[in-house]
Structures are given as C-alpha cells and as structure tokens.
Amino acid sequence: MNGTITHQFGRAFTGQGVKNIYSDLISEARKVYFIKSPPTFKLSDLFKQVGYHYVKRGYDIEWFYDPLHADTIEATFVKGSRILFIQASHPISFEPKFYGTTHHVVSFYEAYDENKLREHGEFLREKTLHSEQWLDKALQTMTNAKNLHDEWEVPYISGMDWSGFDAQAEALLNETFTTLKFNKTPQRTHRLMGTLTPEGAKDYFDSLTKGVKRRIFIKGYPGSGKSTLMKRFAEKAESLGLDTQWGWCGLDCNSIDYVWLPELQTILFDSTSPHEYEPEHAGDEIYDVKKFRDSNEANHISVDGIVARYKEEIFHATEYLQVYSTDDETIRETLDTCVNNFKWKEIEDHLLRKIDNSSVM
Structure with a gap:
C-alpha cells in the first residue's frame, strides 16, 4: 500500500x-x-x-x-x-x-558550465541586487502589518473575562487528557501553518488535517488568548508524555496557529482570518472565546481604521513579493540555461x- x-x-x-x-x-x-x-x-x-x-x-x-x-x-x-x-x-x-x-x-x-555562467554573470548580479531590494521592502511592510495587528489586539484585550476564559480552558484540558499518562519523553516538532505568497495568504490546512479524528476550531478576536491557549494545551500534553507539533504563525513567528497531538489524533487550530475554516466532518467542533469579550459598536469603530491600514500593508507586501518572485524566477531560469x-x-x-x-x- x-x-x-x-x-x-x-x-x-x-x-x-x-x-x-x-x-x-x-x-x-x-x-x-x-x-x-x-x-x-x-x-x-x-x-x-x-x-x-x-x-x-x-x-x-x-x-x-x-x-x-x-x-x-x-x-x-x-x-x-x-x-x-x-x-x-x-x-x-x-x-x-x-x-x-x-x-x-x-x-x-x-x-x-563556467563559460555560460560568465556570459550571464553581470545580468545575474544586477538582477539579484534588484530582487533583494524588493524583498527588503516586502519584509519591512510585513513588519508594519505585524505592528498594526498588535494595535488591533489592544481594544479586545481590555475587558476580556479571563476567569471565564481560564475555566473553559481547564475544562478542555480535563476533557482531552482525563487520566492519560505516558511513561516516555515527549517529542516536540515544529511546522509552519502558512505564509503570505505573491498570490496572497495561503495555507495547507486541508492537507495537514486530513484524516484527523478531532479538529477543534478556535474562534476569537485578535488578542483573545488563542495562541496562549494552544501553548498551554501543548505544554499540558507534553507534561503527560504526549508528542506535540507546534504550527507557527506566518505573520508573528512568536505566535502559533495550531497544536497537533498525533497520539490523540487531535488538532487545536486558530480558525480566524486569514485562515478561517468551519467544521465539516464528524469530530469537528468549535471552541468559542469570543463570548468572553463583549464586542460593541465602539470596539468595532476603534479598530476599523487599524484594520484598513493593516489590510493595505498586506496588499503592498503582496505586491512587493510579486516583483521579488518575478526577479527570482528570471534568475533561476537563467541559471538553469547554464x-x-x-x-x-x-x-x-x-x-x-x-x-x-x-x-x-
């Protein structure tokens, strides 16, 4: 097979x-x-x-x-x-x-072929220097977007019902792990959920989770503790000897987008934009943390401007990656002729x- x-x-x-x-x-x-x-x-x-x-x-x-x-x-x-x-x-x-x-x-x-490399050498040098400028612009714009995303979180962090959040998290841990205990050293592996590409944000959620028995879709506002919850979930699993896989965020590399427990066939996943998915299989469930923060019109007004600027930065970063990608493609194709x-x-x-x-x- x-x-x-x-x-x-x-x-x-x-x-x-x-x-x-x-x-x-x-x-x-x-x-x-x-x-x-x-x-x-x-x-x-x-x-x-x-x-x-x-x-x-x-x-x-x-x-x-x-x-x-x-x-x-x-x-x-x-x-x-x-x-x-x-x-x-x-x-x-x-x-x-x-x-x-x-x-x-x-x-x-x-x-x-060294002769062919010399023939294209000056062109490749100029194209490489040009491409690096566009990569720098894309990365600086991604930094701007990340800073704006941090601002986006602030209005939602204040006013969160953290005691309710913690109580629900504890219930999830108890339900998932019950009396499990493995007499072994856990293994932690690392992967990436997705990234910004020249075609926009892309991820491989479907491929990563095919065949997973239990998929838990976390729904919440920015700053509502989703990444912290997943890290807590993973650390609890490791304390019991379970292997974990940490899926890191494609915008903020200090944040995670999923935790996968292969031995329990369970994944806890940040199902919010730009990787928003809905349950579609038996064993899928929603884990709601939005309910711990009352979102009123004032909240939305306060973040509307931030969100607009954030989306604009992502749009420009995508454009810069498109230019960088085109240059990189030309470099590779030229070298392949050698x-x-x-x-x-x-x-x-x-x-x-x-x-x-x-x-x-």
Whole structure:
C-alpha cells in the first residue's frame, strides 16, 4: 500500500523577517541529505522523484513548498524513517555538522558550465541586487502589518473575562487528557501553518488535517488568548508524555496557529482570518472565546481604521513579493540555461541509486 503525502510550507515571510523551520527539521531527522546548487527549479523535480520513491514503498512523506513559486518543492521529509532531503543553498543556507555519519552532501555545482555562467554573470548580479531590494521592502511592510495587528489586539484585550476564559480552558484540558499518562519523553516538532505568497495568504490546512479524528476550531478576536491557549494545551500534553507539533504563525513567528497531538489524533487550530475554516466532518467542533469579550459598536469603530491600514500593508507586501518572485524566477531560469543536463542527470541518478540500495529506508 502506498504512503501518504502531506503538503506544507517550510518558510514564511513574517513581521520578524523570513522564518523557516528547517533547522528544527534537520534536528528532527535521523539522516539528512544537503542538496547544494545555485538557485534552480530543477531540484523540485528531484524532490518529487525522491518523494514518490518512498511513497511507493509505503512511507508517509512531507513536501515543503517554496512560498514564492507555486508547486516548487524545496525539501522532502520521510516520516517514520526520518530522512530529510533539503535544498541547502540560497535562499536556504544550511551546512552539515555530522560529516561521515548522519549528514551527507550532494553537490550539483559541477553540473554548471563556467563559460555560460560568465556570459550571464553581470545580468545575474544586477538582477539579484534588484530582487533583494524588493524583498527588503516586502519584509519591512510585513513588519508594519505585524505592528498594526498588535494595535488591533489592544481594544479586545481590555475587558476580556479571563476567569471565564481560564475555566473553559481547564475544562478542555480535563476533557482531552482525563487520566492519560505516558511513561516516555515527549517529542516536540515544529511546522509552519502558512505564509503570505505573491498570490496572497495561503495555507495547507486541508492537507495537514486530513484524516484527523478531532479538529477543534478556535474562534476569537485578535488578542483573545488563542495562541496562549494552544501553548498551554501543548505544554499540558507534553507534561503527560504526549508528542506535540507546534504550527507557527506566518505573520508573528512568536505566535502559533495550531497544536497537533498525533497520539490523540487531535488538532487545536486558530480558525480566524486569514485562515478561517468551519467544521465539516464528524469530530469537528468549535471552541468559542469570543463570548468572553463583549464586542460593541465602539470596539468595532476603534479598530476599523487599524484594520484598513493593516489590510493595505498586506496588499503592498503582496505586491512587493510579486516583483521579488518575478526577479527570482528570471534568475533561476537563467541559471538553469547554464546546466550541463547530462552531468546533472549523472549526479541525480547516483543519488537515486544510493537511496534505492539503502538497507534502511
């Protein structure tokens, strides 16, 4: 029987800069293949081939997508055996630590024609410098949006019925965990819920939660304690020996958007814009925290201006990412014309034979 494929992002453009979870994923992995090359679209095809190799052998995998380019994969993670194949050059720069044991380097640099690189060198340099300016503008605008979102929370924080909030949270913990206790050290993993892309905000909620028995949709205003609740939920689970997965926010990288408990097949999820979903399956439920803050007309008037400015900043950040994405696409396509395809396939085939002959998948 074939394994499953989960789709998600490995990077996000946040109010604190570009965040990725690849360092955590490298630590989570038992074996890592660091794939080195100049910026390219060709590695995405390799990661797909590797993914299908394991899926056909019954392994579940995760594909991590480039937030700039739809359907472009920059890492494949094989669950269970915990093998990671990751694009480890710009814009994701990672170096191996454990040479000769669990970390392996596969370099495609020798597949590039030096003469062709020199021919395009000045154009690539100018295009790279131009693209970096647009990325800087996008990230600064995301910082502005994050600051406005912080302002948006203020009117709702004051006046919250925190005692009622805490009582409901305690009831959720008691209901979920009852008398559970596992005699093991819990494992915490990290993922990203979604991010802003050149096409707007995007997430992979459907892929992340397919087959989950219990999905808890948190509904609440900004600043109503949703992230704090999820962290409390996760920490309680860990105190009982349960594994957790923390899904980090694509705007504020200090905040989380979901907590997933694989052993209980339960996910607690911030179901508010820009990733607002409604229950649709048996086992889905709404967890309402809006009721702990009376929202009147004065509240809405006080935040209307903030919300309008926030949406404008997100709109401009999206525009800047579109320009950056176009430049990045041109850079990759130009570099791909410099590839010796025969040499590239030779390196690629060597890697595929290596994993095919591996005694431990």
